[in-house]
Amino acid sequence: MAEYRGKDQDDIFDKLKEAVKDESIKRHKWxxxxxxxxxxxxxxxxEDRSITDKPQWDAAISFMEETLQSRLKDTESVISDMVGPDWKQRWLNWKNRTPDQHIRNETKNELERLLKLHDDHTAYLANDEVTTVRKNLEGRGVEVDPVLIKDTWHQLYRRHFLQNALSHCNLCKRGFxxxxRHFVDSELECNDVVLFWRIQRMLVITANTLRQQLTNTEVRRLEKNVKEVLDDFGEDQERKSQLITGRRVQLAEDLSKSLKHFTAAKLFLFMS
Incomplete structure (x- = not known):
């Protein structure tokens, strides 16, 4: 929540606080x-590869599913940007595809046909497949560069892989x-769930360990850094004048000058 500031409030130490924070972080080493x-x-x-109970299995499944869905959403967004608006968006929002998006869309359609024919295709296109796709597109009046074909394929295959992984993830929900019992079932080969369990457990343990280290040692070291930075800034008059600014500082400086002039005038009158 943003801190409320009155209209007459003077942010006299804002620059100083930011400078101290930045310098302290710069000096800090873990x-x-x-x-x-x-x-x-x-x-x-x-190294711990054992999932001991159903709640741990379900937690790993949930983590895996969430991760895959996030990656799939990102990939869908990339593909959408590549091929431009679909017919519904073009009709409702009066949008059109750019020439590059038109080429990308035609390439995508051709590559999707290839994926449907070869569901177990590898992650990379063979050179003869690239040539076939390019010639098919040229037959429809679409000139396309092989690099663009491979780039489009990368995103389509990524989406295809993630969709299959999500389907397999759903199957593994009943795989605990x-x-x-160490049953062998090719349909329910759920080693990926164990991998995600290991990663999730490592992340939880890492977070807890970092929290303990921060509480026990790093906070004190940071406090020491802050004190040293403040001491260094306190000895640097030029830096102090740059960092401690604001209406109150200006008023204090004006008052100090006025007092000096007033004292000098009194002294002059007294001497005369």
Whole structure:
């Protein structure tokens, strides 16, 4: 929540606070022993390959599903930008495809036909497949560069892979019984769930360890850095004048000058 400021409030220390924060972060270095300890903890967490109960399995499934859906959404967005608005968007919003988007869309349609014929296609197109796609497009009056074909294929295959992974993830929701009893079922090969469980557990343990390290050591080291920075700034008059500014500072300086002039005038009158 943003801090409320009255209209007459003077932000006298804002620049100073920002400068101290930036300089303190710049000077701070994470304790090397703590980093080594964290690496060992992460390694040990990743080595644990056993899921002991159904809630852990469900948590791993949920994490995997959420991650895949996020990646799929990003990929769909990239493809949408590549091919431009569909017929509905063009009709309702009066939008048109650019010439490049038209070429991308024709290329996408051709590559989608290839994917439907070869659902288990590898991640990369062979050179003869690129040539076939290019010639098919040329037959429809679309000149296309092989690099564009490969670039479009990369996004389409990524979407295809993520969609299949999500479908498999849904199948594995009922796979804990098979996993627990070491049943072999090609349809329910759920090693990916175990991988996501290891990653999720590593992230949780890492977060807890970092929280403990911050509380136990790093906060004190940061406080020490802040004090040192403030001391250094306090000894630098030029920097102080740049950082501590505002209406109150200006009023104080004007008052100080006025007092000096007033004192000088009194002294002059007294001497005369």
């Amino acid at each position: 304790n090397e022993r703590a980093m080594d300890s964290l690496r060992v903890i992460q390694h040990n967490a990743l 019984y098979y996993y627990q």
